[in-house]
Amino acid sequence: MTKRFVYSKSLALVMSLCMFFISVLIPMKSASAEVIHRENYEMNWAYSPQYGKNVRTELLKNTSGQIAYCLVYGLKSPNGTDLPEVGRTDDVVYRVLLNGYPQKTPEQLGVPTWQQAHYATQLSIWHALGQINTGELQFKDAAVEQATKAITYAADHTGDTQDVYMNVQPTDKQEAKLNGEYFETTTYAVETNAKKGEYKIQLQEAPAGTRVVTEQGEAKETFQLGEKFRVQVPKSSKSAELSLRVTANLTNQHAVMYKGTSVIQDATVLLEHSQEKVSQDLQVFWKAVGGLKILKVDENKKPLAGAVFEVLASDQKSMGTIATNEKGIASLDNIEIGTYVVKEVKSPVGYILNDTPQTLEVKTGEMVTWTAENKQIKGNVQLLKVDAEHPEKKVAGVTFQLENSARKVISEHTTDENGLIKVENIPFGSYTFVESKAKEGYVLSQEPIPFQITEQGQTIELEAKNQPIYGELELTKIDVADGNVKLPNAEFEIRNEKGEIVAKGKTNAEGVATFKLGYGKYTYKETASPDGYMLNEETFSFEIKQNGEIVKHIVADEKIPSIQTTATDKTDGAKEMHTSKSVTIQDKVDYNDLLVGKEYTLTGKVMDKSTGKPLVVDGKEVTVEAKFTPKEANGSITLDFTCNATGLEGKEVVVFEKLFKDGKMVTSHEDINDKGQTVKFVNPEVKTTALNKVDGSKELEATDSVTIQDKVEYKDLIVGKEYVVKGKLMDKATNKPLQVDGKEVTSETTFTAKEKDGSVTLDFTFNASALEGKEVVVFEDVYQNEHNQRCVRL
The missing domain is CATH 2.60.40.10 (Immunoglobulins)
Known part of the structure; x- marks a missing residue:
């Protein structure tokens, strides 16, 4: 609650002291006086029990027409009286004036007329000064009562003062920040209770071009209250500080007090007064x-x-x-x-x-x-590819991938004819050559070749060795008929694609021969067969393509077949035979070590032993051919040689045999002196001696029964064969068979030759009574009895 005091003449000394105090605190204009007039108006709105009457007042105005209010209840109001100005009234009165009429309209105060508004304001002033307690008044007009309370309440609850103050915000040191072409401060606001006024800003140590502007950026020197300002420093200014000071000419309302007399009361008017205010120095800096x-x-x-x-x-x-x-x-x-x-x-x-x-x-x-x-460091690299076993040999055609440190392939290169890869202008970094394709005949290297480019223009020289591909040929020599039989001492030679011999060797006791060979295509063949076996003349091909590869081949050899022949007369198996127009020599061929199930061809030829050349009969050689497929490795087959043997008497012939398989001769039996292959054609001879059987003489008496005994001597018959000797008497005179009793006179005998040379007798008994004086001759034919084949005639 605002402090109140009672204003009365008894307090004149106190008021005088207060006025003196106010005049000291608030500079006043030079002493002046104001003529106050009064006007009456009708009112009957409040009754004071304290004073026992209705409370009344008048409307006071100065010569300017401004409304003044009484400060002392009960004294006479001035009317044309010249009252001196003695200072200001208390702020409590000031606040009543601010919240009363005419600062507030009747409408704002809730009353219909200015008179009611004026009356409520006057009551509030007396109440503020403690001269009337409005709370005890008996109001006859509710609107006036309510207006009085509103003014009193507002005066008690506001902090308005007649003292003019001025503050500039902000007060702390401010940084001007760059905004466009200037360093610009935040906005400064001049805070004051003055009702109006203007101010200017003084700058100290400000760079050239510094200016003060409104919020909207307008440069000006004088600002009105309510306007904010900024300081702008050209951005070309180097970092520094400046200070600013605000000087303001401020105008505010004061409750001016005019001094009454002992019978005329004091009055107060709300008037405007101006004064200058200067702020403290404010600091601004910028970077x-x-x-x-x-x-x-x-x-x-x-x-x-x-x-x-x-x-x-x-x-x-x-x-x-x-x-x-x-x-x-x-x-x-x-x-x-x-x-x-x-x-x-x-x-x-x-x-x-x-x-x-x-x-x-x-x-x-x-x-x-x-x-x-920056230019990147770049260098060069040379990679030389050589043969690991013969470093002087450069390897061309090897492909490498060049990888960076992230294992990304950045390029691919192939060694030239000198085995070189040259890569230039390689950027700084770590790299690796990785072989991606080896030259044919070499092992692909799995070992990366790292290097680093660290200096500008450097050339790094690398060497990489390629291991030639080596493989192995493993030959196992077996018996073709029995694969479990391994054959030692079979000799082989290996040739390269050019036909050059690159390796030789023979099978060991286990029948195995091994050859270490480089990459490439090869052939091999057997050059010497194991004892007792045919040479396998087939040429085999193989290829070494991978390192460590073992090419295994099994090579089978056939045992050398053997044949043994026995030529005989087919009729009786004899080694000697008689000639005839058709004879058959049968040659039995015993064979060994043939391949079961394979087809063979056996050819035979009859040879003249005396000449060693083929026997020619009727202009042709005597040959026979037979195909057969053995069911067993060992067996026999016969060949029959049939020919016209007339004229071959006394000849020895030899049968030559050749055995073929797959068109190739695998064995033969061609020994001209081999008795087993030889057959002899005998050359039988006979001579006869016809005698009288009785006395062995050459003459016979012509009797009715005579016997001529013919002794037949033979040579070169075949021992053991049965022969038939047939004889016939011939009339020498007619050279025809002798006829006796209408029949020819014949005789025959059969015998088996026990020796090649010998004799037999043949008796011709006949009636010779009619043959007196005749000479007869005995004709003899010798037949080999089995075929009734005549061997010789005499």
Whole structure:
């Protein structure tokens, strides 16, 4: 509750002291007086039990027509009286005046007329001064009562004062920040209880071009209350500070007190008064900074990290170093504007140092950018590919993939005729040669060949060895008829594609021969067969394609077949035979070690032993051919040679045999002196001696029964064969058979030759009574009895 006091004449001394105090605190204009007039109006709105009457007042106005109010209840109101101004009233009265009429309209105060508004304001002043307790009044007008309470309440609950104050906000030190072409402060506001006024801003140590502007950016020197201002410093100014001071001419309403007399009461009027206020000095600073940025790239504009730059100020003082990040950017922010020199002191890994200094001008709020290019370190590599066993031999045609450190293939290269790969301008880094395709005949190397390019222009020399492909040929020699039989001492030779012999060897006791051979195509063949076996003349092909490869071949040899022949007379198996127009020599061929199930061809030829040449009969050689497929390895077959043997008497013939398989002769039996192959054609001879059987004489008496005994002597018959001797008497005179009693006179005898040479007798008994004087001759024929084949005639 605001403190009240009772204003009365008895308090004149106190008031005088207060007025003196007020006049000291509040500078006043030179002493002046004001003529106050009064006007009456009808009122009957409140009754004071304290005073026992209705409370009344008059409308007071000064010569300017401004409404004044009475300060002392009960005294006479001035009317044309010249009252001196003695200062200000208490702030309590001031606040009533601010919240009463005419500062507030009747409508605002809730009353229909200005009179009611004026009356409620006057009651509130007396109440504030403790002269009337409005709470005890008996109001006859509710609107007046309510207005009085509203004014009183407002006066008690506001902090308005007649003292003029001025504050500039903010008061702390402010940073002017870059905005466009100026460093700009935040907005400053002049706070005051003055109702109106204007102010100016004084700047100290401000750079040229500094200005004060409104919130909207309008530069001006004088500002009205309510306007805010900013300070703008040109952005070209270097970092510094300035101070500002606000000087204001402020106008406010004061409750001016006019001094009455002993019978005329004091009055108060709400009037405007102006005064100058000066703020404290306020500080403003700004940072005139910018930045520099370096973008480090390679020749392809790819950002480079890790480049380090030293930054030198204009006085050559080092500002330190900055390094580019993964985006290739190195920056220095918030540095004082001016000229700087940047110099690369460390290049990105893998790049050539670019140490040419660069001058950069840093401007306020700007980031000066310099793009610096580095050339990548590049070098060369040479890879020489040689034969691992013969390093002097260079290997051409080997393909390598060149991989970077991420194992990504970046190129592919093949060794030239000198075994070289040359790769130039390889960027800095770690690399690996990986062999992807070996030269034919060499093992693909699985060992990577790493190298690094670390210096500009360097040439790295590498050597890689290729191991020739070696494989093995393993030959196993077996018996073709029995694969379980392994054959030692079979000799082989190996030839390359050019036909050159590259290896020789023979099978060991297990029948195995091995040959270490390089990559390529080869042939081999048997050059010497094991004892008792045929040479396998087939040429076999094989190829060594992979290192360590073992090519296994099984080579089968046939045992050398053997044949044994026995030529005989087919009729009786004899080794001698008689000639005839058709004879058959049968040759029994005993064979050994043939291949069961394979077809063979056996050819035979009859040879004249005396000449050693084929026997020719009727202009042709005597030959026979037979095909057969043995069911067993050992067996026999016969060949029959049938020919006209007339004229071959006395000849020995030999049968030659050849055995073929698959058109190739596998064995033969051609021994001209082999008795088993020989057959002899005998040359029988006979001579006869006809005698009288009785006395052995050559004459016979012509009787009716005579016997002529013919002794037949033979040579070169075949022992053991049965012969028949047939004889016939011939009339010598007629050279015809002798007829006796109409029949020829014949005789025959059968015998078996026990020796090649011998004799038999043949008796001819006949009636010779009619043959007196005749000479008869005995004709003899000798037959080999089995076929009734005549062997000889006499």
